[in-house]
Every structure is written in C-alpha cells, then in structure tokens.
Amino acid sequence: MLRRRLLAALFALGLGSAAVAGEAAAADYVIGVEELNYFPVYGVRDGAYGGAAREIFDAFAADAGISFAYRPLPVNRLYADLTGGGIDFKFPDNPAWAPGAKDAATVTYSAPVITYIDGVVVKPERVGQGADAVVVLGTVTGFTPFSWLDRIAAGKPRLTENGQMDALLRQVLAGRIDGAYVSVAVANHLLATDLGKPGGLVFDPGLPHSRDTYRLSTTRHADLLARFDAWLADNAERVAAIKTRTGAEAGLE
Template identity: 55%
Template structure:
C-alpha cells in the first residue's frame, strides 16, 4: 500500500504543470522533414499536426521551451544516435535496428496508434498479395510487412518523394498499391487530392499495426517525465487525436 501511494505521488509531481514564472528549459525535438499531416507536417517552415499539439501541451505544462528541428529521415536517426537532439518523434523500437545497434535508446509509452498498409484501387481490393507486383512507398520508409516478399523477388519496391504523388500513382494504376499510413493517406485523398475513395485500405494484405513513440539516447529523464504527463492527460491527448483525425481509419 505504501509503495502504491508513493508511486501515485511521484506521478502527480512529475505530471503537474510548472508554476507560473518557472524558467523555461530548452528541449530540442528532432522531427521528420515530411508531409505526414494530420499527424505531423511542415507548413511554411512551421512544424504542425497532432504530434505538435501534444508535445506543445507537454512543454507548456512542464516548463520546456521546445525547439523543433526538422530533418530528413535518415539524418534524423543519425542525430538521435550521436545525441545532437534531445528527443526524436516519431520513433518505434522496431525501426532502424541496424542504425541503433549498440546504442541505448529510451522510448516513451505509445503516443499515437497507426496502421501502415496498402492502399489499392477499389476494384483490386481482396485480390491478395500476389496481385501486388509493384508496391510504392514514400522515400525513406520501410514496408516491414512486405520485406519477405520483396527479398524473395515477388514484389518490387518503388519509392516516391511525396505522399500525393504516391497515391496518384496507385489511383491510375502505375503501381499496384501504395504502402502508407492509413490515417495520412485518407486525409490526403479527402483534402489536397480531392479524390476520396480513389484508393482504399485493403486490410487483407500484409500491414503493420503499432504506435509512434518519443525516443532519446541522452534524456531518459524527459522520457520518464513525458510518460508521467501522459498518464494524467489521457483525455486531453485523446481529444487532440480525435479532433485532428490522427488515428482515422485504424480502429
């Protein structure tokens, strides 16, 4: 009972907002230089999306002055490993294992759930994995659920620098499917492309279901603080994700 009370007290102290006037502490957050809205994106040089709303709320409550540093995906992993950034978002323990090998990386509890899967033309839904001979993805992303088929030569991987172009290629049949975040693809189809339903998620094809996390190699204290903050701000985080559609189409 004493241990439980002590744990609750620690969580309350860690998660409580800082008093007004507390000195801001700079926190450098490495983020992907990628259009992945509504989860995250760069708009006129500003980092926007559900991820920023959540991290900004944490920073405000805990007295951090957050500095977002957008970087290409591969360089961002390098900056994480060499400690040039305080924390990285998004990350996952399953990503870039070869790059992280030999380095201790601290991960937060899940922040945003995601499904990465194949978007196909409606007429091709349900045809099975053998129908996907050419699979497209955004440059720098790894379609983990398809690696065995790619290595076996059953599926060819084609990278594209932008989500909009990737989805257009799938819609007109230049590729057999587009491997992407279901939430992001759904948003792009409905907004910037104005092509809702042109391609749809085929849940029968190999896909990955996991979570985006905050990570660090040098600030385990921030990761622990962020976890404690999330515990007492679950409703607030849920509202941000639902209002922005960050987990659209995954449940």
C-alpha cells in the same frame, strides 16, 4: 539584375536559416522530426511543424514549464543526429525501426503517443485481389514495409520509393504502381484534402499490414521522457481529444 536577385535570395536564405537557428537556441530542447507531409499526425508545411503530435508535445511542454523547438530533417538523417547528439529527441520512433542505425547509442523510448496502421491502399476495384496481384508496391523513401519484407526478398512485389506521400498516392491513382504501403490515416487525409480524391484509394485489410505506435525517443534525456510518460497517463482524455479532433488515429477501427 540577376546578381541583385541572387544576392536577395541568399540574404533571404540567410535570414531563414538564422530564424531556425534562433528558435532552436531559444528552446530548452530540440525534437528532430521527419521532413514530410504526414498530416494529420505530423508534418511540415510552409516551414512550420504541425499536426496532432505537435499539439501533444506543446501541451506537455506548457504544463512542464519547458519549450521545444522542432527541427525537420530527412528521415535517414534523423538517426545520425539522434545517436550523435545533434538533437535531444526524435519523433516518430519505434524500437523496431532501423536497429542497425541506432546500435552506437542507448536509445530510450516513451510510452505510445499515437497508434497507427501501415497498410496498402489500392484503387477500390482492386480490393480483395490478394497479395499476388501487387506486382509493384510503393512506399515513402526511408520507410520499411515490414509486413512485406519476405515477399519483397522473394522478388514479388518489386519495391519502389517516393520522397513524398502525395506523389506516391498519385502514382497509385494513375495506375503506375499497384498499391502504396502507407499510414492509413495519413493517406485518407491526403486523399480528402490535398489530392481532392476522397475514397479514390482505400485500405485493403486483406493485404499484409501492421498496427503499431509512434513514440518519442532520446539518447540524452531519459528523465524528461519519464515525466512525459507520466503526463500522458495523467492526461489521457486530453490527448485522446486531440487525436479525435485531428483524425490522427482515424481508420483504426
């Protein structure tokens, strides 16, 4: 019985891997994406990539007469595949991220796709206590809390990582860490949906935070990236409607 179950599991895994490989082979281009639940901006759920980012890329692909496949990978693996040619594009990316990991290749970036605020979410009663009150700060594995780097280097706060944002937020809710440095829009979405704790944690604007943009990057297809930039400009209202409907830029006011 155990052997039959093992063989069945291996067979199912083989079919799943073949399906992913087949999808990538059938597509014109492969976008490497983060293997994270980062909804409503982007994320992987039940093996499928979704969110506002996918809606935007699929809309462009349809207009351009091309097709994209989305390959979820661990954050750190994405840089190796981008510079090594294992993927055609990477999303999200930003010129400021992991420069050392991209030294071996010339990386071209798109115009901004989605704007975000990365900041610290805390329990409501801790808002306004200041940076010195944050003794242990959490972040998602592979992410860099740029606006806290000087303080972390000085020894306070101590940085801890978690592979999944929902688990990271649970640590803050349980009081095991003082705050989580995360995307504000994503944290609000998770609190209101998966965690069932709307308002259980709030963004503290008095703590160090950063506002920047997610971009699409490539080492191989700068010409197509230029077409994407032109499409973004020509379809600004359409793109804005996607972001408003999904809440991808919620909390930026």
